Amino acid sequence: MADLLSVVLPVFLVIGAGYLAVWRGLFSDSGVDGLMNFTQKFAIPCLLFMGISTLDLEQNFDWRLLASFYTGSTICFFLGMFGARALFGRPWQDSVAIGFACLFANTVLLGLPIMERAYGPDSLGPNFAIVALHAAFCYLLGITAMEIVRADSKSPLRMVRTVGLAMFRNPLMIGVGLGFVVNLTGLPMPGVLTEAINLMIRAALPAALFGLGGVLYRYKPEGDAKVIAFICVMSLIVHPAIAYGMGGQVLALSEEQMRSVVITAAMAPGVNTYIFANMYGAARRVAASSVLIGTALTVLTASIWLAVLP
Template sequence: MLDVLAVTVPVFLIIGAGYLAVWRGLFSQGQVDGLMVFTQRFAIPCLLFLAVSTLDLAQGFDWRLLVSYYSGAMACFVAGILGTLFWLRRGAEDAVAVGFAAMFANTVLLGLPIAERAFGADSLTPNYAIIALNAAFCYLTGITAMELVRAGGGGFLRGVTTVARSMSRNSLMLGVAAGIAVNLSGLPLPGPADEAIRLIASAALPAALFGLGGVLVQYKPEGDARGIFLCCAIALILHPAWTWGMGRLLGLEEGPFRAAVLTAAMAPGVNSYLFAAMHGKAVRISASSVLIGTAASVFTVSGWLLLL
């Protein structure tokens, strides 16, 4: 157990340091916003570009890995919707927003550093394969469901077009796309360019973890306690449990299996709140689930690592 805590606690200590720094006024909200702009638009795209440009695409995009993880994500989406409708007794649009929060795991800011510390940098190929599809899959699923319950889905095409346009300008997606292009071309990067990108990428995860802590100060633990519990329980327990079962059923190899389960065990990502705010539904539940889910994942992720 001490070995597991040695993996997870340093990651959450960096998040806690960022939270404390902003909460106590040592780091302003404007400064943390600037830090997150650097990590989200520059450092993390460089990290994803380097990873995907050297990725064994045939090995990384194993259909068993993707089915194990994304069938779990869809199960969480459905469970969040049903739980909101029949347990919380809230409307269909709120149900979609809660389902999205339960489905959208923090695959990058939490998933990558914990997986790297647990299993080493050479083990991250399956993680990058999951990350490459995560935003597009979750947003298209969420937008589709939201538009289907709004005016009979009349705005579906407009919603999908908006998401496609947003994804085409998203820095993380651009980093992944550029990495795939270099990978398929087989052309090496010039030495100085490669070194410069690696220097920027080396700052990505620690800076992003500190920034994540600062961002979480904005998400006050308020709203429907049962809704927050529902969302966090689905994200932290159902998703990794489903992925575990599917991975074993499909005969997923040990490395991808561990990556899929551990990634599925991550807390709801900040995009959960952004989706809820974009539609004006279940905003407090989504925001609080990001904060409380991240705090609770100190223990739940450690538990899943112990099982793995």
């Protein structure tokens, strides 16, 4: 276990450094916002662009890999939504936001660095295949469900427009889309441009992890302990368990694919869960606290899943 913690802990030490810096006033709130804007709108889209543009699509876009991950995501979304309604008596809009927290794993800021530290940069191909569809799939499912339960959402055209805007204004989706364009067309990339993008990529994950720590400082855990625990169980245990069962027992994934799908599924709810909750004004405190507490618990649960994997 000590060896596994040595893989996971450096990632969380960088997050902790960001948390501590903001807590002690060494890094301002506005600095955190600027850092997260840089990473989420520029550096990480560059990372995803380069990862997708150079990805062997035939080898990595395996329907069995995607089915193993997204079956678990979908089940956890509906378990989270109906569980919040039936077990905790939450309003439908809150229930959808809680389901979204169970659905949206932190595949980029936690999944990529933990996979890279555990298995090396060459192991990330299946991760990029999962990440390429992640935001689009989660927002499509979450927004569609939210628009259905909202009393003022009677127009299918309005729902399509809301989903479309969420997709095409997302910088991560733009990076993924441009990566597919380059990959599928074989468009040559000038060496100078490639070097410039690689410089951005080197800053992406460390800066994003430090910024994530600063963001998490804002999310004080307050109340709703049972709901938050429910979300953490869905995200950190149920989702990776479904992925493990689907990949190992049903769809016979390779060892490399199993590692990517289970570790990615085992990540805590991402910051997008709070963004989604805030967008609709539903279960914001639950979403924020789940991101904070789930991220802290991932130190332990990710180490356990690394031990379970071959």
